[in-house]
Amino acid sequence: NSNMTEKKVFNACQHDCPDNCAMVSTIIDDRVVSVRGRKEHSFTRGVLCGKVKNYDQRVYSEDRILHPMRRIGEKGFGKFERISWEEALSAIHDNFQRVIECNGPESILPYSYLGHQGLLNGMHCGDSFFNKLGASIGERTFCNATASKAFRLVAGPSGGVDPESFAQAEVIIMWGINMLSTSMHHSRFVIEAINAGATFVVIDPVRTRTARRAHIHLQPKPGTDVVLAMAIANFLINENLVDMDYVNKYTLGFDKFSERARQFSMEFASEITGVSAQEIRDLALLMSKKKAVAIRTGVALERTANGGDAVRAIAALPALTGSWRVPGGGIFQHPQGTFPINRDALANPDFVEDGRNSINLFDLASALNSDAHHPIKSLFVYNANPVIAAANQAKLLENLCREDLFMIVSEIFQTDTCDYADILLPATSQLEQKDLMYSWGHYNIQYNHKAIEPLGEAVSNTELFRRLAKVFSFNDNVFTRNDDEIMVASMIWDHKHMENISLHSLREEGFARLNVGDAQTRMPHRLGEFPTPSGRFEFASSQNETGGGILNVYRQGVQDKKKYQAIDALPSYKSNMIPDDGFVLISPKHHYFLNSGYTNFNLDSEISTKQMVMINTADAEARGIKQGEKLRLWNDLSEICVFADVTDDVISGVLVVPHGYWRRHVKGNTVNALIRSAPSPIGQGITVNDTVVFIKKDERKKALSHSRFG
Secondary structure (H helix, E strand, O other): OOOOOEEEEEEEOOOOOOOOOEEEEEEEOOEEEEEEEOOOOOOOOOOOOOOOOOHHHHHOOOOEOOOOEEEOOOOOOOOEEEOOHHHHHHHHHHHHHHHHHHHOHHHEEEEOOOOOOEOOOOOOOOHHHHHHHOOOEEEOOOOOHHHHHHHHHHHOOOOOOOHHHHHHOOEEEEEOOOHHHHOHHHHHHHHHHHHOOOEEEEEOOEOOOOHHHOOEEEOOOOOOHHHHHHHHHHHHHHOOOOOHHHHHHHEEOHHHHHHHHOOOOHHHHHHHHOOOHHHHHHHHHHHHHOOOEEEEEOHHHHOOOOHHHHHHHHHHHHHHHOHHHOOOOEEEOOOHHHOOEOHHHHHOHHHOOOOOOEEEHHHHHHHOOOOOOOOOOEEEEEOOOHHHHOOOHHHHHHHHOOOOOEEEEEEOEOOOOHHHOOEEEEEOOHHHOOEEEOOOOOOEEEEEOOOOOOOOOOEOHHHHHHHHHHHOOOOOHHHOOOHHHHHHHHEOOOOHHHOOOOHHHHHHHOEEEOOOOOOOOOOOOOOOOOOOOOOOEEOOOOOHHHOOOOOHHHOOOOOOOOOOOOOOOOOOOOOOOOOOOOEEEEOOEOOOOEOOEOHHHOOOOOOOOOOEEEEEHHHHHHOOOOOOOEEEEEOOOOEEEEEEEEEOOEOOOEEEOOEOOOHHHHOOOOHHHHOOOOEOOOOOOEOHHHEEEEEEEOOOOOOOOOOOOO
């Protein structure tokens, strides 16, 4: 049709995923007709994952929330009526004002995380508003809070080895990460290395899609990775396989570390981890014989009380072997510190006075207790789905039903959390807004163009908080900035990593790789230069006194001045006591979901409606459990209904229930009903993989045989 207008628009995926894909949308007559990957992008190379490749279906879904709505009927039933934006903003203003007058501003709590990963509409989009309002600080320690803090304690805020440099590696170790399900684009660089002769090692208690493709797969018990890493270190030291030239020139605390490592003999490590002494010895020898050893740690690793110690111990291995001396050698944990983001300009922590109340959002259930130290009267949820993501689900649901709790949710779809809201606000999709995107899996920054006008009355997060600021008469310049002005403020554009990168060039090209060196030759710590207080890799951390504190980025930009118990300067191990009839429950990412996202796009099959549990064949046989049988997992918090996936892909004594199912789809509790809010000693991250549960059969109804979730 010659009258049709067509254009191509550069976009970037907004999801909480390390790959942050470069996309191009085709727009015909102001409607998105396709979303494809950009082949020019060096990391994602034109391929989109199965969740995002049909992104236009997400934009135009009939289930979108497109107008402000107000609850009618009881909380939890999800019944709403349409209202205007003026009515919605007025209701929020009036409630907040009443709460502030009667209970103080700290009785208002913002709840958000990385439902959007952009610099504009992501984690910091509401921080300035709530920091100015006087609300309690929401501590977002759901992911990476422990790992990043632990890594900084020994190596500083370094991005580490370049993910693209894995193609140069001789040995690749994926430790606690199912790459093919959660960072599929990294696999291309791994495959390139394998084709050149590299050995591929996976360390994971589950035989995942990634582990099935490994040359070597070690399956330690959850929470014991620190023991495995320290045993490898001890072997390297005892066998004189340490690069002492590197250690002497570029590290600190080696003698103390060596003394601590002596506690982790092969025999002890084998007993604790369940990995044979021979397997541990073979891996240590492999790491010593090849210089270019590239390690990538996953978020699963940190999710135990020993997680931070595991990260520190694993990070010590390249310093011992001197892997940092060659391209493709070292460890990749998180590139956050490599991006020169001006977070203070985004969050404006100067609005916050000392002593402001703060709440760990993973423990929202306790925070909403009516007798809490600072009772919460108003809850504002955006970029998050706490009913599925927070701990102690049953208690949380009980507290969300409090009649004296006023709750606002900004969302694209009506999630389980939305059902408890008093006010629902319509949020835009990524194609309906501008943004700057950074990645936690590669070194590219991307510009996301607004491809189409917002559907219905949906607004971006930046526009939402501009409207709220206006209603509350916040006149500071930060509240009147348009999106372009926020972009200008969001980055330190004259930083060396941004050389020859400008907002204009990003608009035109869509993305740019940071100026951190060529991936084929990059050796970030060949000569040490670790961004630690000493400038060296610190086997024994000089910052252990403050190791319990939460990084500013997870506290609305506000420094954590709370007093925590000092952590051990060296990696240590504490056992998790499991009763004889108990199991350790782990809850990894689902291959077909993105956290709790896209669960509602898999309803045509049983992927979203049958909550599966992986159980080892021997454990199942000992209990007479058959494939597909309906079971109940329980502990003192609650219970959930699951269907048995009997398999040898998981080790004995461990159960696996993927995270992300919705209550409405499985018609009952999901896995977080069994999970406690106990924080990790380092960085206060979550410890969900320390969960202990028990099994009982569901005798009420026989379940049909069911295939695995993938």
